[in-house]
Amino acid sequence: MAQLGELERSIMDALWAAEGSLSATELQETLEERARDTSGKQLAVTTVLTVLSRLEHKGLVVRDRTVRPHLYKASSSHADHTADLMHEILGSSTDRSEVLARFLGQVSPEEAAALRGLLDRPRDGGAPE
The missing domain is CATH 1.10.1220 (Arc Repressor Mutant)
Structure with missing residues (x-):
């Protein structure tokens, strides 16, 4: 079981809180809404995609490749x-x-x-x- 970095944790928290699967852009928007109160940093969707790829490799995220854009969800609660x-x-x-x-x-x-x-x-x- 892998330990999560700060951005990985934020993405997983957003996926766990989601009603269903989310696209990388939806995740980026969710993370930016949460970050406005704290850092004000802009987060590139390519960064979110990179972290999602890492989380998928760790077995924490499942990607639905049958739709465009791809959708992501947590592999467990x-x-x-x-x-x-x-x-x-x-x-x-x-x-x-x-x-x-x-x-x-x-x-x-x-x-x-x-x-x-x-x-x-x-x-x-x-x-x-």
């Missing part, structure tokens, strides 16, 4: 992506129990209650309902 990252980080530890203990020491009481509820439910290998 934001929750799935985050869970994969958490699993990867946990798997890279030499002491998983220690990592889990430190993580649990930092969660709020509400998050701890949610985790207890999830752990108490029967596991079917799928996502929570």
